[in-house]
Amino acid sequence: MxxxxxxxxxxxxxxxxxxxxxxxxxxxxSNKVTALIGPSGCGKSTMLRCINxxxxxxxxxxxxxEINFNGENINSNQLDxxxxxxxxxxxxxxxxxxxxxxxxxxxxGLRINGFKGSIEDEVEKSLKKAALWEDVKDxxxxxxxxxxxxxxxxxxxxxxxxxxxxxxxxxxxxxxxxPIATLAIEELIRDLCSEVxxxxxxxNMQQAARISHRTAFFMVDQxxxxxxxxxxxxxxxxxxxxxxxxESYITGRFS
Amino acid sequence: MPRENFDREISAVSNDLLILGGMVDKAxxxxxxxxxxxxNQLAKDIIFQDDFIDRKQIDIEERCNNLIATxxxxxxxxRTLISIIHIGVELERMGDYAEGIAKIAIQMGKEGPLKPxxxxxxxxxxxRDMLSKSLDxxxxxxxxxxxxxxxxxxxxxxxxxxxxxxxxxxxNADADxxxxxxxxxxxxxxxxxxxxxxxxxxxRVIYLITGKLEN
Numbered sequence: 001m002x003x004x005x006x007x008x009x010x011x012x013x014x015x016x017x018x019x020x021x022x023x024x025x026x027x028x029x030s031n032k033v034t035a036l037i038g039p040s041g042c043g044k045s046t047m048l049r050c051i052n053x054x055x056x057x058x059x060x061x062x063x064x065x066e067i068n069f070n071g072e073n074i075n076s077n078q079l080d081x082x083x084x085x086x087x088x089x090x091x092x093x094x095x096x097x098x099x100x101x102x103x104x105x106x107x108x109g110l111r112i113n114g115f116k117g118s119i120e121d122e123v124e125k126s127l128k129k130a131a132l133w134e135d136v137k138d139x140x141x142x143x144x145x146x147x148x149x150x151x152x153x154x155x156x157x158x159x160x161x162x163x164x165x166x167x168x169x170x171x172x173x174x175x176x177x178x179p180i181a182t183l184a185i186e187e188l189i190r191d192l193c194s195e196v197x198x199x200x201x202x203x204n205m206q207q208a209a210r211i212s213h214r215t216a217f218f219m220v221d222q223x224x225x226x227x228x229x230x231x232x233x234x235x236x237x238x239x240x241x242x243x244x245x246x247e248s249y250i251t252g253r254f255s
Numbered sequence: 256m257p258r259e260n261f262d263r264e265i266s267a268v269s270n271d272l273l274i275l276g277g278m279v280d281k282a283x284x285x286x287x288x289x290x291x292x293x294x295n296q297l298a299k300d301i302i303f304q305d306d307f308i309d310r311k312q313i314d315i316e317e318r319c320n321n322l323i324a325t326x327x328x329x330x331x332x333x334r335t336l337i338s339i340i341h342i343g344v345e346l347e348r349m350g351d352y353a354e355g356i357a358k359i360a361i362q363m364g365k366e367g368p369l370k371p372x373x374x375x376x377x378x379x380x381x382x383r384d385m386l387s388k389s390l391d392x393x394x395x396x397x398x399x400x401x402x403x404x405x406x407x408x409x410x411x412x413x414x415x416x417x418x419x420x421x422x423x424x425x426x427n428a429d430a431d432x433x434x435x436x437x438x439x440x441x442x443x444x445x446x447x448x449x450x451x452x453x454x455x456x457x458x459r460v461i462y463l464i465t466g467k468l469e470n
Contacts, residue, residue, distance in 0.1 A: 206327055238329050240466025250329040252258050 005030040005167060005197045006051065011065035013046050013055065019225045020046045024065070026216055026231050028167070033189055033198045035208035035234065038218030039254065043226020044201045047218070048169050050074075051199065052088040053081040069167075086113065089160035093172040095152035097144035097159070102127075102136050105144045105155055109163040122162055129195075130158035131188050150181025157188065161196070168192070170200040174207065186211045205250055209238045217246045261326050265335060268318045269393075272339050272346070275311045276390045279346045280383055282308065282353035283449060287379045289360040290442065293367045301357035305350050312347035316340050331463075338463040342393070345452045345459070349386065352445040352452075359438050359445075369425070369435040378414045378446040381407055385453035393460045401464070404457040411450035418443040 004027035013021040021043040028034050036044040046055070053074060055061040067074040074084055086109070097105050106123040115122065123140075127133040132154040136147070144155055153173060160168055170189070174182040189198055189211050202208050208215055215238070216231035230243045241247045248254050282301050289298040319336045322328060328336055385407050392401035422436040422443075462468050 205329070209329070236466075239333060241330050247330050251332045252261075252329075254257075 003030045004028060005069065006199075007066070007068040008047075008051075009066040009068070011047070011050060011063070011067065013043070013050060013064075014062040015058065016060045019223070021050075022221075022225050022227045024228050026228060028197060028199055029214060030197050031193055031195070032213040033193050033200060033211055034214045034216065035212035036199065036201045036216050036218060037203075037205055037208050037249075038226070038229075039220060039249070040203075041224060041226065042218035042220045044218045045171055046226065048090075048171055048199060048201050051167070051169055052085045052090055054090070056081050086163045087165055088167040088169060089163065089165035090169045090171070091153070091156050091160055091173050094176050095149060095156050097147070097152050097155050099143070099145060101141050102144050102147070102155060103140040106158050106162050109159060113163060123158075126158040126162040127155075129161050129192065130154045131184065131191075132158055148181070150177050150184055153177060153181070153185060154188065157185075157192075161192070165196055167197045167199065170198060172201055172203065175203065182207070205238075209234060217241070217243075217249060219245055219249075261322070261328075261332075264318070264322055264326075265332065268315055268322070268339060269335070271311065271315055271318075272343060273390055273394070275308065275315065275343060275346050276386065278304070278308050278311065279350045279353065280386055282350050283356075283379060283383055283386075286353040286356035286360070287372075287376055289357055290363075290368065291372055291376070293360065293363065293365065295361055298357040298360040302354050305354040308347060308350035312343045315343040319343075334463045334466060338393075338459040341459045342456050345455045349449050349452045352449050355445050356442050359441055363435070363438050366435065369422075369432055369439055374414050374418045374421075375439065375443055375446065378411050378418070378443060378450070381411050381414070382446055382449040382453060385411075385450055386456070389453050389456040389460060392457065393463070396460075396464055398461065398464045401457045401460040405454055408450050408454045411447055415443050415447040 006028035008024055008026045008028070011021060011024040012019065024047060036047060038044050049055050050063055051067060051074065055063055063075055065075070069084075069088070072079060098108060100108070103123055106126050107119050110119050110122055124133060127136060132151060135151055136142075144152065147155060174185045177185065186207060189200065192198065193213075200208075200212065212234045214231065215234045217229045217237065218226050219229050220226050229245050230237070230241065232242070237246065238250060241250065282304060285297055285301050288294060289301060319340045323336055385404050388400060389404045391397070392404065419440065422440050426433050426436045458469060
């Protein structure tokens with residue numbers, strides 16, 4: 001059952017001369033939620049951005065090492081980053097719907113990919129998966145920006161799901177939301193992992209503990225370079241971490 | 256160390272757990288004296304004092320519950336609070352066994368014990384030693400000491416078997432002693448349970464240290 005969908009080997013990332021991430025090795029398991037936790041600047045968002053080639057957009061960013069996905073190294077120049085991003089979607093901290101209708105937001109990816117079937121059906125399916133359908137089914141033509149923050153974030157999740165990704169990357173997806181909307185997103189994440197593998201970066205350790213199956217703890221060294229300290233079953237990381245640095249971070253005694 | 260208040264709370268509640276352990280140990284010790292000396296007043300005191308043990312346990316549990324609810328403890332903090340709750344319950348039950356022995360002492364009345372008390376006080380001594388060592392192992396986070404306590408339980412079990420056989424033999428030989436022999440059997444059984452509870456305390460200490468529940 002514990003098949004990995006992503007296999008990261010010796011991942012090193014530099015922004016110009018500054019090394020942001022050092023020697024990361026991790027297997028991301030299929031249909032599981034993996035949480036990346038750690039203090040600010042520990043490289044967890046950098047790690048997430050590597051997984052769908054977002055660092056391509058940053059001049060002077062250099063990525064070494066392998067991220068194997070479906071038997072291919074994502075970092076290979078042979079692969080089209082646009083294609084990778086349709087299979088490995090990303091949801092950001094602040095909901096960022098397009099200034100279009102609710103319907104068009106979800107249909108967007110389908111249209112640019114030249115989807116041939118019924119776009120209406122796919123939009124409905126994605127909105128249902130994102131637990132937003134009941135809220136918006138009678139107002140699909142309304143502007144997406146009229147939705148509440150939590151609804152906008154679920155819309156972004158629906159937009160990502162519409163192109164049927166295998167992996168969904170989430171960078172602090174609930175940190176801009178109120179507690180109720182946060183819980184709704186958390187519930188959604190747990191429901192979605194039956195069809196998509198999820199990697200989530202969060203500053204909220206309780207959130208990581210609540211929603212993830214596996215947790216990876218990252219730290220930052222004296223040169224401000226991020227690295228992974230340990231990775232394991234979430235239950236184990238939060239009750240009996242093997243590394244003292246993890247222990248002091250998650251018990252709040254990090255200095 | 257940004258969690259000084261939380262650390263202070265954990266340390267205060269740990270301290271109260273040790274105080275509870277001391278109260279329970281005193282109750283077991285007194286129950287043996289009450290039994291041996293047919294001291295009704297002391298037995299009544301033990302029964303009266305058990306309310307304080309119960310209240311102390313509830314206070315400890317409530318404080319741990321509040322810390323879990325408000326501080327979101329993780330890792331060793333979480334294991335510590337969960338262990339304190341469990342150990343508090345074990346100690347409170349040991350107090351109940353001491354109270355049970357005190358009640359038996361009162362029931363025995365002026366007749367006193369059926370036979371000279373030798374193995375029964377030995378069971379009490381080992382059980383109290385187990386209790387004290389298990390709490391020491393908690394304070395010192397000493398895995399080896401905690402595991403050693405588990406071995407002592409076998410000694411108490413053996414003594415219990417011996418007392419049981421002896422009293423059974425006496426009952427078989429003379430039906431008139433059945434009532435008084437049964438009193439002593441209850442006492443021995445209570446002490447055997449005290450040792451079992453001390454074993455449970457040690458198992459919780461092992462969990463606290465290793466993160467693994469053993470049996």
